[in-house]
Amino acid sequence: MSKSVRSAEPAGVDAPRLVLGEQPFDVAATALRLLTTGPEPLSMDGAALGGGLPRRRIVLSELASILMHPSCGHITSDQVWRLLIERARADGPAWVVGAVGVALPGLRQAAYRLRRYSGDVQAELLTGFVAALRTVNPAGARVVQRLLSTAFTAARTELRASEPRREADYLDSTALWPGAGHPDVVLARAVTAGVITLADAELIGATRLGGTPVASYAESLGKGAKAIYQARGRAERLLVAAVNAGLLSDPDEQVIAEATMTLRADF
Known part of the structure; x- marks a missing residue:
């Protein structure tokens, strides 16, 4: 520190x-x-x-x-x-x-x-x-x-x-749910459904799937890392809420959980 x-x-x-x-x-x-x-x-x-x-x-x-x-x-x-x-x-x-x-x-x-x-x-x-x-x-x-x-x-x-996520929490991009397609596709579906914005999907895709450090992503946008962590957290909560409300199909649920590494118990 x-x-x-x-x-x-x-x-x-x-x-x-x-x-x-x-x-x-x-x-x-x-x-x-x-x-x-x-x-x-x-x-x-x-x-x-x-x-x-x-x-x-x-x-x-x-x-x-x-x-x-x-x-x-x-x-x-x-x-x-x-x-x-x-x-x-x-x-x-x-x-x-x-x-x-x-x-x-x-x-x-x-x-x-x-x-x-x-x-x-x-x-x-x-x-x-x-x-x-x-x-x-x-x-x-x-x-x-x-x-x-x-x-x-x-x-x-x-x-x-x-709170920064531990490195072990980042998703291995090869860990896909069989038959459901790539998590990027699922994020795109969530954008189409109006659950999250395109910017939210890009943020999750880059920092969760692409392995881009949050600090680097924040710097590219001219923002602070804390603001990016907060934005990602809000987007992930929206995804989980959409799943809980039945707004997304069941086949998408597991992939979204894997893509965001977010447990429902946290909410």
Whole structure:
């Protein structure tokens, strides 16, 4: 993985430009530490919040530890997180970064659940969490769990869409279903039926059947590899949906499955 760092800001979200590198969570932890030291650290009034919290100003780094303690109940946690969401939405980037820092224990658990993906799991989770701070309804119970669930779902969706297929998954062009014809013919039938576009068929044919690396195909179109992976994934899902809906004849079904290397169980 590249050692360069990048900035990320979810579209439509007035979020700080979080610095994301090889270990984005470490960057977020450092940011929280910087924001909770000095003469004016980010803090909350424990006396106003109640719920058994210390009756004094509590810096966010200490608050994060309190929320992790078994003695801290869901009611207190919800009160804290409603205020964190309010401050993140109203008071600017520092409070967004502060909320991310308080949520790091939960984000690390989410990252462990997504460890099988090869993409930048931590970066995707941070991006999803920042977006969730703007969209999740703070009313109701278990606020932080809903924030984390929203971030997890968004991250998993992005990681799945950009996941490169293993080389072993590429179809051997000689592995044809007996009597059904070449997969290129089947793709052409799908285009004729309006299931996929000609561009979709060319993409699948080149990268699945022709052995053209996705990166090379993307470069030839002046696009990013991630966009090509996503386009191919959408086209393959359309093919499988067409088969499931009975829009394509049974003899085509096996060949399409072989041509796309897509299992129905994934959908």
